[in-house]
Amino acid sequence: MTAIDVTPVGAAAPEHVPYEPPAAVRRGGTALVLVLLIVFPLLFSNPAVTSIGVFSMIFLVAACGWNIFSGYSGYISIGHAAYYGIGQYTVALLVLHLKVAAGWDTFTLLPVAGLIAAVLAVPIGFVLLRVRKHTFIILTVAVMFILQLLAFNLTSWTNGSGGLELPFPTWSGSFFNEPFYYIGLAAAVVACVVSWWVRRSKYGLGLLSIRDDEDRARGLGIRTTRTKLIAYALSAFFVGIAGGLYAPFVGSVYPQFGFDPNFDLAVAVLVFVGGIGTLSGPVIGTLLLIPLQQYFYLQFGNDNLFLIAYGVLFILILRLLPGGVAPAVTQLYRRVLVARRLRATEPPAPPGTPAAPGEAERKEGTP
Amino acid sequence: MLVLQAIIDGILVGGFYALMAGGLTLVFGVMDIVNFAQGILVVLGAYLSYALYSHLHIDPFLGLLITIPVMFGVGITVYWTMIKPIKRERVIMSLLTMFAVGTAVEGILDYIFTSNLVAIHTSYVNASVRLGSLVFPSIYLYAFVMSVLILGGVYYLLYRTRFGRSLRASMQNPTAARLVGINTDWVSAFTLGIGVGLAAAGGMVFGLTNSFDAASSYDLISRLLAIVILGGFGSLSGALVASILMLVIQDVVAVVWSPTWGQTTFYIVLVLVLLIRPQGLLGRKAVRAQ
Numbered sequence: 001m002t003a004i005d006v007t008p009v010g011a012a013a014p015e016h017v018p019y020e021p022p023a024a025v026r027r028g029g030t031a032l033v034l035v036l037l038i039v040f041p042l043l044f045s046n047p048a049v050t051s052i053g054v055f056s057m058i059f060l061v062a063a064c065g066w067n068i069f070s071g072y073s074g075y076i077s078i079g080h081a082a083y084y085g086i087g088q089y090t091v092a093l094l095v096l097h098l099k100v101a102a103g104w105d106t107f108t109l110l111p112v113a114g115l116i117a118a119v120l121a122v123p124i125g126f127v128l129l130r131v132r133k134h135t136f137i138i139l140t141v142a143v144m145f146i147l148q149l150l151a152f153n154l155t156s157w158t159n160g161s162g163g164l165e166l167p168f169p170t171w172s173g174s175f176f177n178e179p180f181y182y183i184g185l186a187a188a189v190v191a192c193v194v195s196w197w198v199r200r201s202k203y204g205l206g207l208l209s210i211r212d213d214e215d216r217a218r219g220l221g222i223r224t225t226r227t228k229l230i231a232y233a234l235s236a237f238f239v240g241i242a243g244g245l246y247a248p249f250v251g252s253v254y255p256q257f258g259f260d261p262n263f264d265l266a267v268a269v270l271v272f273v274g275g276i277g278t279l280s281g282p283v284i285g286t287l288l289l290i291p292l293q294q295y296f297y298l299q300f301g302n303d304n305l306f307l308i309a310y311g312v313l314f315i316l317i318l319r320l321l322p323g324g325v326a327p328a329v330t331q332l333y334r335r336v337l338v339a340r341r342l343r344a345t346e347p348p349a350p351p352g353t354p355a356a357p358g359e360a361e362r363k364e365g366t367p
Numbered sequence: 368m369l370v371l372q373a374i375i376d377g378i379l380v381g382g383f384y385a386l387m388a389g390g391l392t393l394v395f396g397v398m399d400i401v402n403f404a405q406g407i408l409v410v411l412g413a414y415l416s417y418a419l420y421s422h423l424h425i426d427p428f429l430g431l432l433i434t435i436p437v438m439f440g441v442g443i444t445v446y447w448t449m450i451k452p453i454k455r456e457r458v459i460m461s462l463l464t465m466f467a468v469g470t471a472v473e474g475i476l477d478y479i480f481t482s483n484l485v486a487i488h489t490s491y492v493n494a495s496v497r498l499g500s501l502v503f504p505s506i507y508l509y510a511f512v513m514s515v516l517i518l519g520g521v522y523y524l525l526y527r528t529r530f531g532r533s534l535r536a537s538m539q540n541p542t543a544a545r546l547v548g549i550n551t552d553w554v555s556a557f558t559l560g561i562g563v564g565l566a567a568a569g570g571m572v573f574g575l576t577n578s579f580d581a582a583s584s585y586d587l588i589s590r591l592l593a594i595v596i597l598g599g600f601g602s603l604s605g606a607l608v609a610s611i612l613m614l615v616i617q618d619v620v621a622v623v624w625s626p627t628w629g630q631t632t633f634y635i636v637l638v639l640v641l642l643i644r645p646q647g648l649l650g651r652k653a654v655r656a657q
Contacts, residue, residue: 076459127638127642130641130642130645131641131645132645133458134395134401134458134596134600135596135600135641135645135646135647137401137462138401138592138593138595138596139596139637139638139641141589141592141593142589142592142593142596142634142637142638143634143638145589145593145630145634146631146634146635146638149627149628149630149631149634150631152627153627153628153631261585261589262585265466268463269463269466272459272463305474305478306474307470307471307473307474307477308471308474308475308478309474310470310474311467311468311469311470311471311472311473311474312471314463314466314467314470315449315464315467315468315471318460318463318464318467319452322453322454322455322456322460323455
């Protein structure tokens with residue numbers, strides 16, 4: 001696995017050109033995105049548009065959570081719908097058995113959904129994390145399907161393929177989406193903050209070192225199993241919350257939509273398009289693709305053309321920006337910066353002298 | 368007796384699952400890529416046979432003479448246009464690329480054939496052969512014979528021909544294979560062609576034995592990946608053993624317990640086996656670690 005966004009400590013950056021935009025730009029950008037997300041439902045009150053917003057928030061929570069494990073550890077999970085489904089069923093079963101009122105009371109169950117997903121992720125992860133690479137990828141899918149089949153078969157709990165119905169909140173139609181949107185946004189902010197903390201902490205460094213070379217990381221004294229397991233449970237927590245938000249929003253839970261193979265791939269795709277293993281990647285990928293996908297769906301959904309459009313678009317993105325949007329932007333920024341520095345430090349060459357050898361060296365150092 | 372019947376059914380159906388999974392495992396072994404589109408390509412093969420049968424009245428088995436070369440061409444085209452340009456993170460990028468290709472193909476199939484379930488109804492679909500108290504649907508017998516023939520052909524290609532030797536060399540060590548003058552690009556392209564061609568053959572049988580639509584691909588790909596993992600990535604005989612094992616387990620559990628638990632049991636067996644042998648039943652130990 002190539003490191004994408006890690007600032008190499010030893011490698012001398014040519015002329016100390018930073019690998020990231022300055023803090024002011026990053027903070028300003030983050031604040032701008034956050035403000036835009038907060039005022040979004042106030043500007044567009046059309047329920048069709050705000051429901052796209054709710055789906056974006058659900059996927060944003062899931063993508064940030066997924067990235068904490070798969071992005072930072074390099075273990076690609078295509079089975080996190082397992083926790084999406086667990087989150088959905090947790091909320092549905094608690095609402096139905098404890099007779100929780102629909103609406104705001106249901107949202108108090110979200111942390112429970114996350115916690116149950118995380119607790120179940122520990123034994124599952126312990127088994128899964130014994131294998132690596134492709135086998136790990138496929139095993140995650142297998143576990144997801146085991147859970148899906150259990151949801152189909154344990155009919156006394158889950159009502160099998162009949163699914164569970166959740167009561168809808170009694171909010172009026174024009175205000176229905178907004179609470180889901182803001183709760184989703186809050187959960188997404190928490191997920192991003194946790195992701196940021198992991199990225200900056202010593203624990204996160206251990207996780208990143210596992211991505212770069214697991215055997216060597218172990219040799220350096222990192223408790224690899226424990227490190228991976230914590231990240232796995234952490235990401236399951238957020239994906240569980242995403243599921244817990246989805247179930248009351250659509251008002252029903254079915255095995256094939258809870259433990260949904262499409263969800264698995266969708267989340268991986270979002271993060272990959274944005275830039276896997278980066279902090280901003282999941283956010284960029286989700287805010288770019290989910291609205292687009294929903295737009296395609298609304299526009300061409302009748303003739304199934306949206307799948308073709310989405311597939312072609314996805315191929316194009318993979319071809320044009322193989323590392324993802326976020327790394328491409330940082331690289332572009334850095335290239336501009338390096339070029340500008342080179343031009344600034346270059347003394348105007350006296351006519352007749354050949355190009356200094358130092359120049360060639362410096363150019364080699366640029367990415 | 369029911370159990371015996373279930374076991375024999377499992378072996379017969381396992382034969383054609385081995386066709387589809389064999390394509391997947393070969394492609395992985397040579398190119399290190401997971402062909403996530405194999406499921407939808409199988410369905411594409413089924414639709415091609417369906418179209419040939421319903422519009423031109425060509426028998427599906429005869430139609431393979433058309434569909435396999437067509438799908439072979441599809442595989443080669445996909446290799447040169449999609450897989451070859453991938454420079455880094457090959458494993459996950461190729462998986463995502465194939466997923467994207469699969470999504471587009473699914474959309475196209477949905478558009479052309481709509482999402483109504485179809486099935487290929489030839490005259491022999493409902494016929495069966497009786498042997499004592501055992502009953503075999505004759506379509507399963509035909510399919511099994513065809514699968515054995517095709518897999519035998521692939522074996523011959525792999526172990527008795529010059530191309531097979533270059534293919535196995537590329538599998539073992541791509542760099543060294545290039546050094547001794549093997550054009551690994553063409554080997555990879557042909558391998559993907561063969562893999563997709565096998566999907567055409569498997570798809571034909573799938574279309575004869577199931578009603579299907581484009582969305583059937585998700586169930587298929589998860590089963591195929593499970594088979595390939597259980598057998599060991601890159602091992603053709605592993606794919607055969609694992610497919611038969613999977614179908615036998617499923618059928619036997621369906622008889623002695625309940626049909627709903629068949630597939631769950633298989634996945635649980637898969638997880639248990641991998642705990643003991645992470646490389647699968649017949650897989651090589653991963654020497655190309657990391």
